Amino acid sequence: MTSLHDLSALDLLAAYRSRALSPVEVTKAVLAHVENWEPFLHASYALDPHEAMVQAKASEARWRSGEPLTVGGVTLDGVPSMLKENIATQGVPMPLGTAATELVPAAEDAPPAARMREVGAVFMGKTTMPDYGMLSSGLSSFHPLTRNPWDLSKNPGGSSAGAAAAAAAGYGPLHVGTDIGGSVRLPAAWCGIFTLKPSLGRIPIKPPYAGRVAGPMTRTVADSALLMSVLSRPDWRDSMSLPWQDIAWSQLEREVKGLQGVRIGLMMDAGWGMAVxxxxxxxxxxxxxxxxxxxxxxxxxxxVSSREMMDGLDKFWRMRSWLDITALPPARQNQVLPYIREWVSTGSYLTAAEVFKGYSQMAAMRDAAIAACQPFDFVLSPVSPVPAYAAELASPLNDPQRPFEHIAFTVPFNMSEQPAASINCGYTAKGLPIGLQIIGRRFDDLGVLQLARAFEQMRGAQHAWPKPPAE
Structure with a gap:
């Protein structure tokens, strides 16, 4: 019999409707499972079992009365869920992964949290991230080191480190991360789960800026599609959000012709960065x-991108982060991870011309990615050139002067605003997951989900999800 913590969100909702299960018993079971895993994984922040049970009891009462919270015909009522800690939930401080942050309770829910709360999701807590989300790693100066449940000596990736580890470990079926250069796709690939980095603006988020998106992180394509039907609803607070569309997110099966004649590009060399x-x-x-x-x-x-493009982006991001960190009092600056401090230090002597040219490379990368993908319906590539690496490292090379060598396949599609998913496509000889990236044309988020669903059905049997060492 499938354990309650292994059930999908869709399975849980069906069981609530039939009264075969209740949100209270499910939430209790998931929290007990989290308790078994958390001493090893350290994937959570602000875990709140008491508040989760209060929400579960309220959900149970709604299901008993036949009135689950529903918006647009969709509900998540009673489904255990977690959000990355940089997605604000009212009353919970956001450390942004760093000990340098002053902890102040968030004044309101960010758009993803607000949408999920409106349809009754049970918030168990938040998930971890590295300092300022600037690492593809579970390494943080604030949170304990987050590890990969497939191999505790390995890194879960980042910056949505805790979300990916938690999804793979069974901390409830629904998780939400954020991505500006690969931060949902890289950890999803290294933890063997599914994620969609949607088109820029498809999911309202606060604060919005170039390349930044929120995305669902789940074990199945169908659960991510369910989350998209909730997260994509409008919110005026995101000035960069797309006009809301009534997309049939649940229609994951392709038309009668299936994959016949679908044009797919295969990119095995990113043009720069680490070799695959x-x-x-x-x-x-x-x-x-x-x-x-x-x-x-x-x-x-x-x-679809070049070394010149990435070097430009690197300089722009260094200056942006250098300005943020040097604005802090000296004592707080010293609390930021040394790797991050060394990376941003070159911002002190970058010229205005270098920073402006670096900023212009965002547009150059955008144009190049869109032009390269134009002849195809979809493009496939590795998510990462390498599988999960040592847990204690800040990046695969662990070199702050070469911090982005592993994101060459992911970052172009943040700049181009195209939807891109990560889905497990195999395992190394040591049993570590390998991620396949599926990239679609701008705004074709549903098409990417449909292609991912097609692959999910034909990829073959998957390894059993990892269990806590104590079991």
Whole structure:
């Protein structure tokens, strides 16, 4: 029999409707499972079992009266959920992963939290992230080191580190992360879960800025689609959000022709950054072959960005972060991770011309990515060139002067605003997950979900989800 913590959100909602399960018993079971895992994973922040049970009891009462909280025909009432700690929930401080932050309770829910609360999601707490979300790592000066449930000596990735680890470990079915260069896709790939980085503006978020999105992080494509139907609802506070569309998120099966004639580009060389290691390359190429066998037309595609583009972005981000950190009192500056401090230190001598040219590379990367993808319906690539690395490191190379060598496949599609998903496509010989990236045209978020669902059905049996060491 499937354990309650392993049930999908859709399964839980069906069981609530039939009264086969109640939100109270499910929330109790998930919290007990979290208690078994958390001493090893350290994936949570502000875990609040008491408040979760208060919300679960209120949900149980609504289901008993036949009145679950519903918006637009969709409910999450009673489903255990967690949000990355940089997504504000009223009354909970946001450390942003760093000990340098002064802890002040959030005044209001950010848009993703507000949308989920409106439909009755049970908030168990928040999930961890590294300092300012600037690492693809579970390393933080505020949170204990977050680890990968598939191998506790490995990194879960980041910056949505806790969300990916928690989803893989069974901390409830619904998690939400944020992404500006790969921060939902990289940890999803290294933890073997599914995620969608949506088109910029598809999910309202606060604060909005270039490249930044929130995205669902779940074990299944269908649960992410369910979350999209909630998270994509409008919120005026995001000045960069797209006009709301009534998208049929639950329609994940492709039309009668299926994959026949679908044009897919296969990008195995990003154009810069770390080389793709052999096991990752083989898993992604096998996935491409499965699409071909299903009728798709797969053609190779060159990398969509360049070293010059990324060096420009690096300089712009260094200056932006240097200004933020140097605005802090000296004592608080010293609490930021040394790796981050060393990375931003070059901001002190960058010229205005260098920063402006760096900023302009965001547009150059955007244009190049869109042009390269234009001949295709979708593009496939590795998410990361390497599998999960040592838990204690800040990045695969652990070099603050080369911090972005592993994001060459992900960052272009933040700049181009295209939807991009990560779905597990295999395992290394040591059992570590390998992520396949599926990229769609701008605004075709549903198409990416549908292609991911098609692959989910044809990829074959998956390894059992990891269990706590004590079990």
């Amino acid at each position: 290691e052999p096991e990752t390359a083989a898993a992604v190429q096998r996935a491409a072959q499965q699409f071909e066998q299903a009728g798709a037309v797969v053609e190779p595609i060159k990398g």
